[in-house]
Amino acid sequence: MDFRLTKEEEAIKQEFIKFFDAEMKNAPPEFGNGGLEGIYATDEGFEFHKYMARKMGERGWLSMGWPKDCGGRDASIMEQVIFDEVRGYYNAPGVDGFAVGMFAPTLIAGANKEQKNRLLPPIARGEAFYCQGWSEPDAGSDLASLTTTAIREGDHYIINGQKTWTTGGHKAEFMFLLARTDPDSNRGKGLSVFHLRMDLPGIEIRPLLYMDGKHVYNEVFFNNVKIPATDMVGVEGEGWNLTRQTMNFERSGAGGFSGAKRYLEKIIDYVKTTQRDGRTLSKDPNARRKIAELFIASEVGQTLAYKISWMHQKGDFMGLITAACESKLFSTEMAQQMSNYATEIMGLYGQLEAGEHAPMDGSMVELYQFVKGATIFAGTNEIQRNLIAWTGLGLPRLKFRP
């Protein structure tokens, strides 16, 4: 058993730290507390996301884990985890979750050569930004029941239907879309994956404001949108399998846990520098207990992320499915607990979203609201629990009615 990083890994970690420490000083005030809101809610935030993406692209960091023949350098899992961890600690934007996190792996797994050559390099350079066209009003957790159609007509496909919860749809230049190419099919059969531009005629984007009023999500309507057949990725009708292959399973969640550590440092700083009831808040027994609990969760979570990387490195893919579901579940519920405890500790000030009186620049109040989305998106936590029960414990799967 050895949890230590190698000398090379330590060195690269220092390089990442140096970069993020310097570059994050360029964050505009509109980027606020970062996260999806920091990136998508304002023009300035999105510009900073693009700026950071280009900087990382220049260093080859966005594509480090890609195979060499796709323009990557086959970096080790550990190197990628260290990168995520450092980036998460600095809460830095620039790694487009949809382009780099989801569509690039889909392309690598299923695209033809022409598509790889055309679509991967802009992602690697940090120049292409995507949104995700998966969820529909009636297809959430049960994604395979989606009904948006893409019907082949000569050299084109004609798209009709509606997508929703489209994070960043109002900022991204591109979308990757999952649609039904066989209108008579149901569930996972007859679905295909597409790349498309968001400014095509027939696409209408409507904001779906979050509860705090910020613009992150959108509804996207398709009315006879025409896209070239060359932008269909992989085999027609096999899009479900391609999608499932790249559904987050390999993520360690390292960034989320190191981000939580950073927040915890700030909470500790807050209680040590705040006076209430004639004493420093850090001497309040409730605050002490809550912070101890948060410390435990962040420690345990970080070790889970390392374990996931180790499973990946070893090629234990069954173990990975369970562990990645555990990580999503654990990290989002930990963030919920953290934002709740922190705002409880703050007392009356725990309701301030922003302004000169807001502790921690309102980050915990923002998290308290936005994390409610995190336990729902990217596979609700109930879906994660199902998967853990099925793959991790071998309990019987849900039976679908045909």
Add this chain to the structure above:
Amino acid sequence: MDLDFTKEQEMLRKSVDEFLTKECPFDSVREIEDSEEGFDKKIWKKMARLGWMELHFPEEYGGLGDPFADLTIIMEEMGKKAFPSPFFSSVVMSGILLVEGASEKQKKKLLPDIASGKLLITLAQYEQDGSYLESGITLPAEADGEDYILSGRKFFVLDANIADKLIVAARTTEGVTLFLVDSGGEGISFQKMHTIGKDNNCVVSFDKVRVSQDNLIGSPGEGWKILEKMAQKATVAKCAEMLGGCKESIDMTTAYAKQREQYSTPIGGFQAIQHYMADMRVAYDTSLYYLHKVVWMIDEGIEASKEISALKAQVNEQYKFITERAVQIHGGIGTTREFNIGLFYRRAKAFEYVLGDTDFHYERIAEALEL
């Protein structure tokens, strides 16, 4: 990074599992629990021959000098079998305490006997007020010429009813001081306490017990430091045992949920049950990986005080959570004496108190974070 155990460690795990499966099935566990001695000498003697008791002792005292990780593997497997024995009090707590604080002469004399299973030693630390703190140690040891006289009572002394010797934490003018006494000596009496763990917690009374200077462990006033050192490893070893119990509880419940049918379907197919079980699995996996990290830190000599406290608090809470859900999923049968899950439900509560409850460790973390 390498987060796997070695082949030898896996073999050790397998051999402990096989031995206890054969020698101490759950029916025997219940019998031992119900006996006055709370201990099976025959199993103990056989076990002593397998070399597990000397495994972590340094080689210069007849041990094997194996890493601490190996000791935690044994504890984990014992936890899976809910195995009642003085392994924790004698080999883990007292053994480690002696290695940390005893003189060369004492170590050479005592450790080989502990390792052979011949000698059972336990630690008498807590007192009537139930404090885990240094200030809770008040039992006076009054200097009398070359000797000390101990008077008072110690509470929650594990296995005092079967131990040959006691290490008593008492207070001298210099502070907390440790004394080694024969449990059968004049002025010493004990009474078993009725615990949820059905284990050998005892009240031990000291009525003007005379101890000679040779039987001091460490120097006068050095006792707390030695106890703290012991507690670092012993706490983690206990967590390993607890996590073994978590694993067995989950395995047992999974098997039950697959086999028990209601409404013509296995109850494991119901989402309510699946979600409980998923949460149990997450609680177990995350705690186990953290155990591995803390064990590694200890073997590497990395300062781990707050991590050890984080681990114990985490495992305290998760063992209770897992066993509570496990009994719930078993339904009525889970609440009976004859069904095995109850062994673990009770142990989760009993072990919560070993070397610090959750609130104690929360406070330790808060101190370590300089709050």
